[in-house]
Structures are given as C-alpha cells and as structure tokens.
Amino acid sequence: MGQKNYRLYVRRFANNVNRRMKHTLYGSLVQKSRRTLSEEGAGTMMTKAILDVDDCAEGMRKFTTELFDTGVALLAYAGMLLFYDWRLALISMIFPPVSYVIAEKMKVIVQRTGAAYKEQSGALSSATLDRAANAVTYRVFGCEPERMAAYEENLSAYERSAVRANIWSASLPPIYRIISMAALVFILYFGGRNVLGQGWTAWDIAAFTTFISCFTRLAVKSSSAAKLFNAVHKAQVSWKRIRPLMYAPETPDTPETGVPAVLTVQGLGFAYPGNETLFSDVSFAARPGQIIGVTGPVACGKSSLGKVFLCEYPYRGSIRLGDKELAEMDERTRLGEIGYLGHDPELFNDTIEHNILMGDEGDAWEYLRMVCLDEEIREMPDGIETLVGNGGVRLSGGQAQRLALARTLCHKKPVLILDDPFSALDRNTERQIFENLRAYTTDAVVILISHRRYLFSELEQVIWLNEGRAVVGTYEEPPIKNKQGQEV
Structure with a gap:
C-alpha cells in the first residue's frame, strides 16, 4: 500500500x-x-x-x-x-x-x-x-x-x-x-x-x-x-x-507617475529586409485621448506602419512613448505599452467570453456593448458561452471583427493600433462603435488604420500614405498626389 x-x-x-x-x-x-x-x-x-x-x-x-x-x-x-x-x-x-x-x-x-x-x-x-x-x-x-x-x-x-x-x-x-x-x-x-x-x-x-x-x-x-x-x-x-x-512571464512595468505618456514619432521610415522603402519621414505627436487616422491606397504601407510599433523589424527614425524609445524597451515592457489589432481577426476555438477576457477577471458584456455585439450574442443559443471555432469560423465577418476589437479594448494599452477594425460593418454600427471607442480611450493614443475615410473628418490628425511618401495633416487639407499627379 x-x-x-x-x-x-x-x-x-x-x-x-x-x-x-x-x-x-x-x-x-x-x-x-x-x-x-x-x-x-x-x-x-x-x-x-x-x-x-x-x-x-x-x-x-x-x-x-x-x-x-x-x-x-x-x-x-x-x-x-x-x-x-x-x-x-x-x-x-x-x-x-x-x-x-x-x-x-x-x-x-x-x-x-x-x-x-x-x-x-x-x-x-x-x-x-x-x-x-x-x-x-x-x-x-x-x-x-x-x-x-x-x-x-x-x-x-x-x-x-x-x-x-x-x-x-x-x-x-x-x-x-x-x-x-x-x-x-x-x-x-x-x-x-x-x-x-x-x-x-x-x-x-x-x-x-x-x-x-x-x-x-x-x-x-x-x-x-x-x-x-x-x-x-x-x-x-x-x-x-x-x-x-522556460521563463515565467513578468508583468510589464507601469509608469510610476500614473500620467499617460505622449507618443512622439520623428522621421519614421521602414522597409522589409531586402525590399524597397515602404514609407519615410513620418513625423507626428499625439497625446492621450487622440485618435490618429492612417489612410492611403491599397498596398501603400498602412498595415506595415501599424506593425512597426510591434518592433518585429528594425525601423528608421524614432518612436518615443514619453521619454522611452520603443525599440530600446525590453520585449515585456513594450507588450505592456502597445496594443495591436490586425485586420484579420485572430480568435481561439473557445467561448466568446474567454476570447475577450483571456483568463482575466472582468465583465465581458461591458466590452460587447462597446462594439455593439451584445444583442447579437444574447440571441445565440449558448449566449456568451458560444464556441466561436478556430479563427471565429462560426461567426460572421463583422461579428468576428467586433469580437477581436472587444478583446483589444478589454486589454487596453497606452497605445492602441487598430488596423481596419470597421471594414465589415455598416455605417451606423461603425459610427456607434467609433463614439464608444473615443469615449473609452481618453487615456490612450489610438492609431486607426482604414481605407474608409468618412469618420476621418472628426480626427485632429490624418497620415496620408502613397508610393513611399507620407503627409501628416488634417482631413480638410488636400491629400498627397501620386506620380501621375492624381489625388489619393
């Protein structure tokens, strides 16, 4: 025995x-x-x-x-x-x-x-x-x-x-x-x-x-x-x-002062190894509460500009959050500062609630309401316990997109990169989510990448990308032109 x-x-x-x-x-x-x-x-x-x-x-x-x-x-x-x-x-x-x-x-x-x-x-x-x-x-x-x-x-x-x-x-x-x-x-x-x-x-x-x-x-x-x-x-x-x-993940450091940091970008340029420059000389400053729009034609580098903030490849120029250079931060600290949502939703074969909270405690319904998905979830037989399948195959494109956005907002960071989060939504739903986003991110900088520009008129700054060039201005300012002299 x-x-x-x-x-x-x-x-x-x-x-x-x-x-x-x-x-x-x-x-x-x-x-x-x-x-x-x-x-x-x-x-x-x-x-x-x-x-x-x-x-x-x-x-x-x-x-x-x-x-x-x-x-x-x-x-x-x-x-x-x-x-x-x-x-x-x-x-x-x-x-x-x-x-x-x-x-x-x-x-x-x-x-x-x-x-x-x-x-x-x-x-x-x-x-x-x-x-x-x-x-x-x-x-x-x-x-x-x-x-x-x-x-x-x-x-x-x-x-x-x-x-x-x-x-x-x-x-x-x-x-x-x-x-x-x-x-x-x-x-x-x-x-x-x-x-x-x-x-x-x-x-x-x-x-x-x-x-x-x-x-x-x-x-x-x-x-x-x-x-x-x-x-x-x-x-x-x-x-x-x-x-x-085999090292235990550490909780990223938070600023001791509790004051949200200003994002400053100077002379930013980027090219994938062995390829031509996608864009250069991007400069702007954004304080918490601002939403910065990024737009331009197809394949102009919009998504790449968003991924630059993940520091997966070296960039030229400077990206500073407060007094810290992004590329010089250790990986764990940077993960605590930058939130990212790609244009292809990455959802797990788990419940809607677990896809949002990711093991944390909290009320997932709060974030479902922010992305106007709560009523649709309530009508599902299993509600918030519905299994979404790998990549969200059991959801429509718009539902998967909003669920991924809800997860990003649940784990809000000082800087949020949102790559085309409204592309599968109708205008009324997009308008409501945009208003909720603006109200919820008063203490964060949001970089909104999109080819749909009608909401950009409400943004203080817009980054126009085309053929390796970038112009930072407002929606009212004339867009940049391509090599044929056509407005973008």
Whole structure:
C-alpha cells in the first residue's frame, strides 16, 4: 500500500509539473514576436509545447520512481548476497555496473535519434497544419496531388526517424539485462562448489537457490536502472529544446507617475529586409485621448506602419512613448505599452467570453456593448458561452471583427493600433462603435488604420500614405498626389 501511495504521489507531482511547464512555455510563446514564431514554425512550437514538455515530465517521474524502488531494492538484494557469500557476491555484482557504463556510452546515439525524431515531428505538424489551412486553395488550383506527395514525404521521414529512435530505446534494455545476468555463469560454478563443500562457504540447496533468486532480482532491477538512462537522455534532449522558453512571464512595468505618456514619432521610415522603402519621414505627436487616422491606397504601407510599433523589424527614425524609445524597451515592457489589432481577426476555438477576457477577471458584456455585439450574442443559443471555432469560423465577418476589437479594448494599452477594425460593418454600427471607442480611450493614443475615410473628418490628425511618401495633416487639407499627379 505504501509503494502504491508513493507512485500515486509521484504521478500527481509529475502531472502538476507538466501543467506548470506548459503554462510557463505558453506564457513565453505568446510574448514572442510574429516574426520569431513564423521563423521557427508552428509545427516546431507545437512539438515543444506538447512532446518536449511531456518527455521532460515523464523522465522526471521515472527517475523519481526508480530512485526509490530500484535503489532500495538493490541495497536489500546486495545485502542478502553479501550475507550468503561475500566473495561470490562481489564477483557477481561486477556485471550490473557494466550495464550502467554502456547505457551512459549510448547516450549520444539515444539523444541524436531523439532529437531527429522531434525535428521530424515538428515538420510533420507544420505540413499537417498547412494541408488543413489551405485545403480548399490546393483543390481549386489543382495542386492537391503535389501537396499530397509532399505530405507523404514528410510522413515517411517522420516514420523513419520514429523507428530509429524507438529501435535504440527498445533494443538497449534487453542488452542491459543480458549483461547484468552474465554473472550467473560464475554463480552456478562457485555456488555449486559451495554446495559440494569445496567452495568459500558451506551451502545447502536452499541457500544456493536463494542466492540465485536474489541475484536474478538484483540483475532485473539493475537493468531497469540502466533502462532509466534512456528516459533521462530523452528528457535531456527535450529540456535543451525548451529551456530558452522556460521563463515565467513578468508583468510589464507601469509608469510610476500614473500620467499617460505622449507618443512622439520623428522621421519614421521602414522597409522589409531586402525590399524597397515602404514609407519615410513620418513625423507626428499625439497625446492621450487622440485618435490618429492612417489612410492611403491599397498596398501603400498602412498595415506595415501599424506593425512597426510591434518592433518585429528594425525601423528608421524614432518612436518615443514619453521619454522611452520603443525599440530600446525590453520585449515585456513594450507588450505592456502597445496594443495591436490586425485586420484579420485572430480568435481561439473557445467561448466568446474567454476570447475577450483571456483568463482575466472582468465583465465581458461591458466590452460587447462597446462594439455593439451584445444583442447579437444574447440571441445565440449558448449566449456568451458560444464556441466561436478556430479563427471565429462560426461567426460572421463583422461579428468576428467586433469580437477581436472587444478583446483589444478589454486589454487596453497606452497605445492602441487598430488596423481596419470597421471594414465589415455598416455605417451606423461603425459610427456607434467609433463614439464608444473615443469615449473609452481618453487615456490612450489610438492609431486607426482604414481605407474608409468618412469618420476621418472628426480626427485632429490624418497620415496620408502613397508610393513611399507620407503627409501628416488634417482631413480638410488636400491629400498627397501620386506620380501621375492624381489625388489619393
């Protein structure tokens, strides 16, 4: 009963560690930039968040369990062997440590095959996500056979790496046991001499069989200890992969004075690596309570201007919030200063309430009312507990857009970047949400990116972008012209 309780305690402890590790890993992943996440790949991130954490927790569980079970049993069996014949016991106990040495020498192979398996697992996860997300596109354009072939290649590579990893994990334990049991040859010889009265100790048949039984159990336990090395080696591989991400997220610092900071932009320019400049010489200042409009033709850099504030790529010029340069802030502090809503709503396969609050306490209905979505939610069968599906597929475009805006307002930051948040709405709804937004953000700077300009007449500043140029003015001022002399 005591051993069962011990195993239950260790299992529960390992499960709690697993949960906390995944919580910490998730907390660090959500603070990474889109660029970093894209470069590493969704499949690799999934592998780290699931398989690697599971392997670490499992290795810890096995080590803790075997340390108690195997360690105590080995000492007991060794004591009994020494009691019966200490000379023969010393000879027979030479072989189990040999299996430990061999298990340690096999560490490199186990770790290498385990790492290759994890890499292929991440690649297969990425390929699976790609097929699921782009299935319709591949089918419409006749690319499905090619994508199927590419997926089969990923699947075959994954299977090969899994077989290699499992071969070493499965084939080594029997070898460890054979090595540990090799001393039976000496026990049969010298133990037989003891029974005949010609050995070091006088034995009867009962003592002889007892010695063999104790040694057999010792050898089995010893081979289990060697097998444990494989689990520990796998855990080491997984830990090396996730260790850079295992830091607890910190709450961003808030200004000590409590006074909202002024946003000052001077000579701002931006270009993606290897590409031409999208825009340059953008300069303006905005105090809390102001809404700055950004507009221009398609592909003029409006969305890129908004993403510059996320600092995923280096920018030219200066963006200062109060007396702090945005690019010089550490990532956690910057996340506490900048709120961002992209033009494609990113919603989780969870309830409407959880998509808004994101685990925080609060009244989600307050933010649903701000975005004029509360009445529509009340009419749904499950109300605020309605599951929205991945990316909000169970909602209309306008509903998904407003739900994402509600989440952004719920987690309001000193600077809010809103990229085309009203594009799927009618004018009356857009007008009402705009008024609610203006009333709610009196202590924040809002940068509103949109190609719909009729609300821009109420803004104090408008940034006009076109063909790499930017003009900062008001709605009444004439817009900039393109190279053909046409007004934008």
